[in-house]
Amino acid sequence: MSIKTDFSWKVAGEAGYGIMVTGDMFSRACMRSGAYTFDYPEYPSLIRGGHNTYQTRISDREVFSQVREVNILIALNQDGVDLHKDELAEDAILIFDPENTKTDFANSIPLPMAEIVAKFNGDKIMRNTVALGASLAFVCVDFEILKELIREAFSKKGEDVVKHNLDIAKAGYDFVGKKKCAFKVPAKAVKKKMxxxxxxxxxxxxxxxxxxxxxxxxxxxxxxxxxxxxxxxxxxxxxxxxxxxxxxxxxxxxxxxxxxxxxxxxxxxxxxxxxxxxxxxxxxxxxxxxxxxxxxxxxxxxxxxxxxxxxxxxxxxxxxxxxxxxxxxxxxxxxxxxxxxxxxxxxxxxxxxxxxxxxxxxxxxxxxxEPFSFSATVNRGKLILSPAADYKRYEFSDDGISPRALPGSVVFGVFSNEHNKDGDFTEDPEMRNRMNEKRWAKIETASKEIGDKVRYYGDKNPDVTVFSWGSTKGPVLEAMKLAKGLKIGLVHTFCMMPFPTEEISEYLKSAKRAVLIEGNIGAQFGGLIREYTGVEIKDKLLKYNGRPFYPEEILKFLKK
Amino acid sequence: MILDTIQKGRKPDWCPGCGNFGILMALKQAVTELKLNPAETVLVSGIGCGPKMPLWIDVSGFQSIHGRTLPVATGIKLANHRLNVFTTAGDGDCYGIGMGHFIHAMRRNMDMVCIVHNNQVYGLTKGQTSPTSDQGAKSLSTPAGVIEVPTRPLSLAIVSGATFVARGFAGDAPHLKNLIIEAHKHRGFALVDVLQPCVTFNKTNTYEWFRERVYKLEDEKSYDPKNKMLALKTADKWNTKIPIGVYYREDRELYSDKVAAIKDMPLVEQNIDNVNIEELYKDFY
Missing domain, CATH: 3.40.50.970 (Thiamin diphosphate (ThDP)-binding fold, Pyr/PP domains)
Structure with missing residues (x-):
């Protein structure tokens, strides 16, 4: 059996039982041992008693979204099994506590979480610590990494608390022991990640x-x-x-x-x-x-x-x-x-x-x-610290932008009423036009100055070109990775206003098949594209059930 | 420095006889007497007749939107606590739509002067009743008369944490000027509620009506503005006798005294050219 180094782990259970902390520590341990991770927690709008999940994608390459299929599922209660059994991949393993959960899933491993916690006189809430230890053993992460994380998390609470957590985590880890598993966190010497x-x-x-x-x-x-x-x-x-x-x-x-x-x-x-x-x-x-x-x-x-x-x-x-x-x-x-x-x-x-x-x-x-490489110097525009005595806050200019002074440096007023260049209230029709046009001119100025409004990813000569914006980028990039044979291009819009009319028009012209993907029922971005370019993208995948896009469903749509 | 009543060739567009003239004059004289640098003095206003004041006084101005003067003023003061901050708003603005901000601003105790032009009507929208209108007051929005009891802004201020609560009368500008001066010198949130006759829309609470009723608290030798219970009792006076002067004062730490970021210098003076975030990365490893 080959060992997978790109897989998904999920912990599911009742809100208030430390699901988020468990997920964070699992993911961090995997990251520290060299993997790339992408985590997505889901939770209802309440503090205790609802159903929470934390899903982590682990990979030996950079990952930009979760996938729908889960390879390792930790169920802390019966819901943890029942609500997620459809997500289990063919090769998945299910870890559950026989004390409170039943399953007929073939590849399931009973982990006596409550029993282990009880043995160490721990609170029931610490079952997740057993699960955390066991999970990391399954994916071959060195216990030393977890040890360090537990120490960082609990050292403020004193050595006893640290030791208690370590004992319970270790018991979970040792329970799994050297069992062979089909998943492994890829340990590589890579740059320190956050x-x-x-x-x-x-x-x-x-x-x-x-x-x-x-x-x-x-x-x-x-x-x-x-x-x-x-x-x-x-x-x-x-x-x-x-x-x-x-x-x-x-x-x-x-x-x-x-x-x-x-x-x-x-x-x-x-x-x-x-x-x-x-x-x-x-x-x-x-x-x-x-x-x-x-x-x-x-x-x-x-x-x-x-x-x-x-x-x-x-x-x-x-x-x-x-x-x-x-x-x-x-x-x-x-x-x-x-x-x-x-x-x-x-x-x-x-x-x-x-x-x-x-x-x-x-x-x-x-x-x-990795630590961010993006850099830009602080640009304060037309800020003036020492304005002249005859300073006018709303002076006319070709680019629509007036010199801006700060209170303290000179007497000036700003008004929510329409105003003249002194900032005095006016209802004069000509002044109204000029001021409105001055402010409106900023669109053209910004449109010229703001670069990289649209970012392109994928094949240079794609079979299908996806138009999307915001967070949909990640799942589309992952769909690209899953696609075999289908060449996908992504036109991702980073700046929606000023609207990148020319850029999008160009991509529309060259697209063999244009597809709109966005997370709303009204195809709002599609409407904007039509408004600005005159082109309606009829081929669209819209999602509005509260869940993010999954790469699998995007690919399925694109293969249609 | 001379603060002319006319700025940039414009005269106030209030109705002849409007109580706002007295308030504007008192504020100008107070600013002059306090020798405040006009550039470092910011008058934040809302929307209404009175809040047009920044147009006609030679200090820095920010005319915001209806009901929202106090948060804007708070933001300005937190960012640069060296500025002198005054606010001007009407009763509808401060005690109606902006009531929430009013109460929280008093809890906060920022160092600013809050002037309320209290004419018991909405003037600029043609005379509808306001939160301070008397019960039974008739207007276009209440043809059968107001059903609710009026809000009592001074009582509210005293129980909400204002550290300086005063009432002036637009018909006595010299007295009002002194109140504004005291309010500015007070370290904390200072409310100056001003009885302001609206000659066009309020035919009940006229100059005459007020003149028959107002008296100066400072003339009452035994009055102690540090006595909270006495102040509350006094704040309830309305129908037959209406006190003007300082109802209540207390010393309390400012909100901004507790803000670590501005202990050494105003926020706006901090260097932002190349903020180092390397240390922050450590939280995420």
Whole structure:
């Protein structure tokens, strides 16, 4: 039997039983022993008692998404078997606790988790530690790596806690012993990698870009960004303000931006709905602000802990009146970092809101990444620190962008009413036209200046060209890897506004078969493509059940 | 420095006799007397008649949107605490649509002066009743009269954590000026609620109506603004006698005193050119 070095491991059980921690430690141990990983946790909108899963893809090459098939399933309860037996691959093994779970799956291995925990006088919750030890033994990861991880995780709680966890993990590890397994974590000497979520990558990018101020309100799946900022307030000199609501969140960020700090808010569609009025205020007053919108299925509360790409049209059109906003749609963790950095440059350069649009799948999936290579210098645009006494905040210019002073340096006003170049309120029709046109000119300026709006991957002469955006990138790249014989190209849109009309038109012209793939029912990106290029892509795969795309289903569709 | 009543050739577009003229004059005189640098003084406003003030006073201005002055002002102050921050909003703005922000701003105790033009109507939308309108007040939106009892902003402020609570009268600009000066000197969130007659839409609470009722708290020798229970009792006075002056004050640490990032310098002065994130990577290995 050959040994697989590209496989999926999944742990499933009741919420509150340490599923996330187990998944994180398994994945980290595999990563430290040399593998590439991609993790996706799924959980319902409750804290205790629902069904949680954590799925980790392990590979000897870089991986960009999970796959549907699971090779090793750890079931902590009966649901763990019943809800996932359809996902088991032909060669899968199922590890379960005979004390609480029954299965007729042929290749199943009873692991007496509760019994082992009881032997060490542990709490029932520590069954996952047995599972973790056993899992790592199955895939031939050196116990020393787990030892180190457990030490890092529990050393603050004292040596007794560390030892207790180590004993239980070791018992799980030894139970499996030297059993031969069909899966092995590829141990290679590779560059040190980091296990990081899309939310983490955006936070790091923002901090790298000099974002000093965040004000926001918690909302899944964006909350991790606020937590990250809060955790690093002191060491990185940041302010993270948890506000009374999302309205205050974006407003404080706009206030801080007006004063001269790079500032942001992070939320999901519902919270963004509350921010919409202020978004227009930022555009009218020409104040830089960055908002991360991590999508989840709507409308309304929808499926709070699941994924969808249904807010593209919303963020593009949010708020009354016509105005330019930059919308970035990163597709993987590196692009999240890049967007996190560039959003602040664009916000100051174009003096208008910048939205980073992600989703639950990208924001809360973890991937092994190398330290980011993307670099960009801080570009504060037309910021002037020592303005002349006759400074005019809304001076006309060809590129639509006026010199921007900060309060403290000179007397000036900014107004949410239409205004003249002094910032004084006006209802004069000609001035209204000129100001509206000045702001609108930013689109053309940005369109010329922002590069790499579209990124192409895959065969130079593909049989089928996929048009997608955001997090769908990963599963499409993985579908490419699975495809044998079918040549696939991916046109991934990273910058949705300014819209990459020319780039997409070119790819449409040369496509033998164009396919649209996106995670919403309304084919929102397809509609935009039609609006900007006049081409309707009829051949489309849309998904809107809260689950991310799987490479297998993409490939199946493309082979049709 | 002279703060002219006319800025850039424009005159305020308020109705003749509007209470806002008295508020604008008091604010200008207060800023002048305090010798505040106009560039370093930011007046954040909302939407309504009164909040047009930044157009007519020679300090830095930010006209935001209806109900949202306080979060914008908080963001500005947190990013650069060296700025003098004043806010101006109406009763509908601050006590109606912006009520949530109002209460949380008081809990927070940022160092700023919150001026509320309280005319008990929505002026700019033609006279609908506001949260401070008296019960039974009739308007286009309440032809049969207001059913709810009015909100009591000063009582709310005292129990919500405001550390300086005052009420002025637009018909007594010199007294109001002194209140604004005191409010600015107070270290913390200072509410100055201003009784502002709306000569066009409020035919009940007129200059005359107020003149018959207002009296100065400072004339009451025994009044102690540090006495919270007394302040609460005083804040309930309305129908026959209405006190003006400082109702309540307390010393409490500012929100910004506890923010580590701005202990040494304002946030906006920190160098962001090449932030090193190598240390942060360590969390992820």
């Amino acid at each position: 296990l990081m979520s899309g939310n983490d990558a955006i936070s790091l990018g923002a901090i790298k870009a000099g974002c000093k101020f965040m004000s926001t309100y918690p909302m899944t799946p964006a909350t991790a960004i606020m937590h990250y900022f809060a955790k690093h307030e002191e060491d990185m000199g940041l302010i993270m303000k948890h506000t009374e609501d999302e309205i205050a969140g974006i407003l404080m960020a706009i206030g801080a931006g007006h004063a001269g700090a790079r500032a942001m808010a992070a939320t999901s569609g519902g919270g963004f709905a509350l921010m919409v009025e202020a978004l227009g205020m930022a555009a009218m007053t020409e104040t830089p602000v960055v908002v991360v919108v991590a999508q989840r299925p709507g409308p309304s509360t929808g499926l709070p802990t699941w994924t969808e790409q249904g807010d593209l049209r919303f963020v593009l059109h949010a708020s009354q009146g016509d105005f330019f906003r930059v919308v970035l749609t990163p597709g993987d963790h590196e692009e999240c970092f890049e967007a996190g950095v560039q959003a602040f440059n664009y916000a100051e350069r174009y003096q208008t809101p910048v939205i980073i649009l992600t989703d639950k799948y990208l924001g809360e999936s973890f991937r092994s990444v």
